[in-house]
Amino acid sequence: MKEITCKLLIIGAGPGGYVCAIRAGQLGLDTVLVEAKKPGGTCLNVGCIPSKALIHAAGEFEKLTRMAAGQSPLGISAKKPTLDLVRTMLWKDSIVGRLTTGVSGLLKKAGVKIVVGWAKFRDGKTIEVETEIGSQMIRAEVVVIATGSDAIELRSLPFGGRVISSTEALALTEVPSKLVVVGAGYIGLELGTAFAKLGAKVTVVEALPLVLPQYDAELTRPVAKRLHDLGMEVLTGAKAKGLPSKDGLSVETADGKTTMLAADKILVTVGRKPATEGWGLEAIDLDRDGPFIRIDERCRSSMRGVYAIGDVTGEPMLAHRAMAQGHMVAEIVAGHKRSWDKICVPAVCFTDPEIVSAGLSPEAARASGIEIKSALFPFRANGRAMTLENEGGFVRVVARADNHLLLGLHAVGAGVAELSASFSLALEMGARLEDIAATIHAHPTQSEAFVEASLKALGHPLHL
Numbered sequence: 001m002k003e004i005t006c007k008l009l010i011i012g013a014g015p016g017g018y019v020c021a022i023r024a025g026q027l028g029l030d031t032v033l034v035e036a037k038k039p040g041g042t043c044l045n046v047g048c049i050p051s052k053a054l055i056h057a058a059g060e061f062e063k064l065t066r067m068a069a070g071q072s073p074l075g076i077s078a079k080k081p082t083l084d085l086v087r088t089m090l091w092k093d094s095i096v097g098r099l100t101t102g103v104s105g106l107l108k109k110a111g112v113k114i115v116v117g118w119a120k121f122r123d124g125k126t127i128e129v130e131t132e133i134g135s136q137m138i139r140a141e142v143v144v145i146a147t148g149s150d151a152i153e154l155r156s157l158p159f160g161g162r163v164i165s166s167t168e169a170l171a172l173t174e175v176p177s178k179l180v181v182v183g184a185g186y187i188g189l190e191l192g193t194a195f196a197k198l199g200a201k202v203t204v205v206e207a208l209p210l211v212l213p214q215y216d217a218e219l220t221r222p223v224a225k226r227l228h229d230l231g232m233e234v235l236t237g238a239k240a241k242g243l244p245s246k247d248g249l250s251v252e253t254a255d256g257k258t259t260m261l262a263a264d265k266i267l268v269t270v271g272r273k274p275a276t277e278g279w280g281l282e283a284i285d286l287d288r289d290g291p292f293i294r295i296d297e298r299c300r301s302s303m304r305g306v307y308a309i310g311d312v313t314g315e316p317m318l319a320h321r322a323m324a325q326g327h328m329v330a331e332i333v334a335g336h337k338r339s340w341d342k343i344c345v346p347a348v349c350f351t352d353p354e355i356v357s358a359g360l361s362p363e364a365a366r367a368s369g370i371e372i373k374s375a376l377f378p379f380r381a382n383g384r385a386m387t388l389e390n391e392g393g394f395v396r397v398v399a400r401a402d403n404h405l406l407l408g409l410h411a412v413g414a415g416v417a418e419l420s421a422s423f424s425l426a427l428e429m430g431a432r433l434e435d436i437a438a439t440i441h442a443h444p445t446q447s448e449a450f451v452e453a454s455l456k457a458l459g460h461p462l463h464l
């Protein structure tokens with residue numbers, strides 16, 4: 001058996017692992033990255049990127065469908081569009097291919113050695129990798145665990161056949177005529193909405209009383225309305241019980257009755273769990289934080305020289321958090337003084353309309369005993385939103401009442417994902433309401449609603 005020795009060994013080439021490897025390589029660390037599948041992990045291959053490609057295609061299709069139905073006020077008419085989902089998926093795959101090839105190139109440029117295979121801890125410094133050509137032993141001074149997460153399976157609805165996870169949903173070659181989505185978190189609603197726009201009759205089953213339970217009701221109301229307008233049926237307070245027959249899915253509704261939902265496909269999106277199995281965690285016995293690996297503010301695990309980053313370490317399970325952790329850990333291993341000092345990890349939900357959330361909601365700020373000023377500015381009073389037919393939604397600011405320091409910034413509306421950058425910047429730089437109000441935002445843009453919401457919190461909005 002051959003043996004490699006290195007300074008840094010990273011397990012998993014998702015956004016956490018590959019960013020860590022690139023930065024480590026740039027810093028001159030002798031780095032090995034082990035990946036069982038493809039570079040890019042969940043995010044590039046079966047997550048963020050392919051889902052957004054499908055969402056875009058579905059949006060274009062729906063726009064044309066509306067125009068063909070004479071429902072566009074713009075004076076544009078079109079022929080009823082047709083869809084070749086096989087081609088849509090090929091287009092989506094080509095984007096994934098370009099990005100994963102790009103990541104491989106960046107790793108090569110940074111001098112990172114990539115080993116393809118399944119890694120397993122022998123001890124805290126020794127990893128055995130099952131490669132296509134046999135076993136490879138690697139000894140490292142420092143190991144970073146970046147193994148990511150997997151879709152949670154319901155015991156009553158195991159994956160297989162008609163029951164699919166987001167991964168299979170992103171590879172369908174035909175639009176299911178009846179799709180049931182179990183779980184109304186962001187993944188379920190993003191994909192459910194996309195398939196509804198592509199022509200599926202979609203029913204969403206959610207056990208909690210509201211969709212997108214991680215966001216406050218004010219933010220999710222426009223999304224719930226749009227689901228309804230798209231003809232999607234949403235059953236809240238309802239539990240999927242199983243597939244007793246070919247007829248469909250058995251669901252216990254909020255009133256305690258049992259109903260059967262016909263379904264060609266049942267997309268189960270009830271959350272993701274850390275990937276902690278099959279790679280020898282038991283051999284090193286790291287401390288846990290619930291199901292996740294416990295880490296400190298430097299992403300150190302309970303074993304010296306073993307770090308963990310990304311989804312395997314907890315919420316929010318988002319690609320940009322994994323990347324920021326990977327970047328930081330590479331610098332720590334290179335001897336830089338770094339620790340996790342982020343004020344916010346923004347979250348974007350690419351539903352229709354989109355939701356952006358950065359920092360504290362009004363409820364969360366009040367619950368932590370802070371007296372706040374909060375205001376929202378509606379897009380119906382924003383010129384650019386009108387020209388884009390995007391009048392639903394708003395920008396909301398939350399600031400301390402005493403010194404006006406921004407605590408939370410949120411928006412719901414078409415295209416608001418891009419506002420996440422200025423929201424994060426404002427929070428990280430410790431901006432106050434007056435700073436936003438005094439910053440010239442180009443006209444006409446939807447971002448002017450950020451200035452107006454700040455002015456409104458200060459008591460003097462201009463355009464309301």
Ligand SMILES: Cc1cc2nc3c(=O)[nH]c(=O)nc-3n(C[C@H](O)[C@H](O)[C@H](O)COP(=O)(O)OP(=O)(O)OC[C@H]3O[C@@H](n4cnc5c(N)ncnc54)[C@H](O)[C@@H]3O)c2cc1C
Binds near residue numbers: 016148166
């Ligand atoms: C449908 C969907 C949409 C999403 N959309 C978004 C979004 O819009 N924005 C966002 O921020 N996040 C999104 N996410 C979440 C995002 O994909 C994850 O947060 C992110 O990929 C986590 O990165 P990671 O590096 O921790 O792990 P992962 O990306 O899961 O990568 C882990 C890698 O480790 C490899 N691996 C695991 N164990 C071993 C082993 N023992 N040996 C070798 N290799 C191993 C795996 O093969 C995998 O490639 C989405 C997820 C899904 C499923």
